[in-house]
Amino acid sequence: MKPLNKTTVEKPVYPVKIMQFGEGNFLRAFVDWMIDKANNDGIMDHGIALVQPIGGGEVVKQIFEKQDNLYHVYLEGIKDKQPVKEVALIKSITDIINPYTEYKKYEELFLNEGLELIFSNTTEAGIRYEEGDDLNAEPPKSFPAKMTALLHKRFQKFNGDAAKGLQIVCCELIEDNGSTLREFVIKHAQANNLGDAFINWVKTANHFYDTLVDRIVPGFPKETIKEIQEEIGFEDNLVVKGEYFHVWAIGGDSSIKEKLPLDKAGLNVLFMDDIRPFRAKKVRVLNGAHTAMVPVALQLGCETVMDAFNTPEVEQFINRMVAEEVLPGIGEDPEELKAFAAKILERFYNPYLKHYLKDISLNSLSKWETRDFPTVADNYNKLGKQAKLTTFSLAALLVLYSGQSEVSFTPNDTPEFVQFIQSTFNKEDIKGWVNGIISNDKIWTAPLKNLPGFTDEVAALVETILSKGMKAAVTDLLQ
Template sequence: MARLHPDTLAHLPAGVERPRYRRDALQAGIVHLGVGAFHRAHIAVVNEAALHASADLRWGTVGVSLRAADTRDALRPQAGLYTLALRDAADDGSPREALQVVGNLLDVLVAPENPQAVLARIAHADTRIVSLTITEKGYHHDPATGALRLDAPDIVHDLAHPGAPRTMPGFVVHALALRRARGLAPLTVLSCDNLPANGDTTRGIVLAFAHAVDAGLRDWIAAHCTFPNSMVDRIVPRTTDADRARISERLGVDDAWPVIGEPFLEWVVEDSFANGRPDWTAGGARFVAHAQPYEKLKLRMVNGAHSALAYLGATAGFRTVDRAMAEPALRAFIDALMREEIAPTLPAMEGLDLDAYRTRLLQRFANPALQHQTKQIAMDGSQKLPQRLLGTVRDRLAAGRPIDRLALAVAGWLHYLRGVDETGATHEIQDPLASALAQRLAQAGAASSMQDRVAFFTGFAPVFGELGSEPRFVAAVARALGVLEAHGVRGALAASEPNA
């Protein structure tokens, strides 16, 4: 089978969308760090719509992989082309799929192979935006406080080796130093990761790194570069070999790495750009003065509920999110968690019907066509829990309100960290703090009571901060974990009901 390539676009089936602009005229105005599935199924697709709607071709993208070469190796023979498959279920429950070939990804650089090329691309005169989907762990910060960990080994390396950085702060700051030295315009650094106040957090991390390099550079970045807050939302499961085979068969050409997504998409961005931007409204983005309310809504309702569903579902042995949602008690728990414990912590937002939002979210989670793996969502819990669940816990405790369901979600993570589910199947704990968490869990097991076990574990400050010593939090998690260990997930869900 021939490969997906600009030369084969004309031969694709009539129903497949494809680029309608001159790719050979695109300039690389955007450098995107973390060119994974989410970027290619969300941000790049919105950017594609902007290019279709405008004659402004300054906004092509060069992607950067900070770790592996697999995305580059798959897409470079395709000249950066790839397919987005939007999947949902028809009225009869059968899966359906719409295909679009996306064209604005011009190249993928692999940072470990050639860090100088990444620095040169960010420092290029055409570059105006550096966008980020590097996951929470890519910020090298303390999840509990948001502060850069200047003692992290890769940060120490990047401060000592400005020509060969490894991390986002290293690449951004050292490239900005080059731009400043050359008299080039400043940049917008646009975080699209699931962090509270992600732009403000990124700004603090970048400025802290820059200050350690040169106070004058730090001041230049602070005065001239912008760091908009943003909120992104689309469920993007991991692509499987079956997905590749199915999509390639439908295309009639081989696509080495298509991406899968749900039809729903949301992107809210603060309109604060240092050197221009595309008109992403053409792809459904909204520009606002302040994104924080939208961030909090998404982090708590979507991501918080997703993590709770993943830890409890995976521990029960449910492989996919839709299978977990098919368990009536688990679906009812997630519904009640959002309605009774998360929603009351959210600010009022004009035009938002929270009940309708929650109902739609439950439908999105139950989408059987996505086959979203619970273990994918369960990754990197130490980086995710502080903003997805623990911020909500803090607000509930400050208001004197109960946290029983939130505590069960946190206990679900602790239970998941054992590495074995209720069917006896083992799973790897994929987390940047996996060794420290395993050691903490083992030491906690020596405690004489469940209360003491949980108190020791939640004393792990990088995740829990001061919350770990809050007696009401410790007691609630200890109660939930005790039921989980004694009666399993289904027993704990039953016990979580008000009349249980």
């Protein structure tokens, strides 16, 4: 087996136009994979320099350097109901920098005249405002402070030249990720008296983009790495495994289309003025289906998403819920919505990913409220009907959390909420028990209790599940 480096692979030389905060599996199997495709197609000519956003990480850095920043992305999934696999050797990473030990090299990178784009995935906790973060530290502690400091130094070096602003594309899994980062940069600038001219340059010469990223990336395939290395023919210790499906929605100033023409490489990258409607649609279809499926499938003995969709009752339950209740409540073109949902739900049939239901079940109460209650509310308020399938998923969730279900399950949720659900359970007064939960304003922020008939419907479905069992209850529901 060959080592993976520049002695065994011909690696092109690209000018560094992208600085990327984050060297983790997701960015490498998503963003960097896309850039590499566009580079290979001659659509782009962009080298990517990785910056480690937190201290440490020397072991990973050493592996990158040993492999000359080369690695494979190994994708498996379903496309048009057929198995599909793609293995790509990524050649567009030029360097990996630890700013805590290589600050001068890091500074040279962000002051590079040819730099155009910044990508980031500093995790959900990365975009936060830290009061008093020292902008003169090398580097500052938090990501927003790092961004403020580097932009200010760039502003000073180029004398406020508007052409030297950057396009900053955030991939953190929070809403309004780019907008929030921009807000915190300005807040740091104001707190440190960096001046109106700099703040104006941040606002006008730099563009911050809100995005929604979607691809399941399990990461390094530890269990099968030897087989994969044999298949690819290289001793690659940076292999990233992911699903074939991908979508990247980028919202904001339209100039990003020219700087990042990934759609021209046939990639599922969508540019839009405002990604919020798209996010809402994706959350209702994909995440809402996941959350609704979990309590039903777990009580039928399933362990993974694939197990669930190999169970006819679950497959029919989710497909009908999406088609009959979720999509009609969204209010867009029915045929476009149907095609969108088909692509989303096709992922549930992927036999190559072990997506465990117990992992998806984390914080199911808040997830159900955010992802599934809007469907119930819209069916009632807009369509004048009950969303009985979606409502059933809440009944199933309450039974699962009650400790009275057919399966042994320990909820991974807010302990006081779980304790309330379990301690108030009353087999002789299910309606009163359900009413107590739905009326608990500590559990819910949405007005579940105000929807006419909702509590009674949930209680009736809970009664059915407890008396007949999940299999019979969901079978009756689908008739």
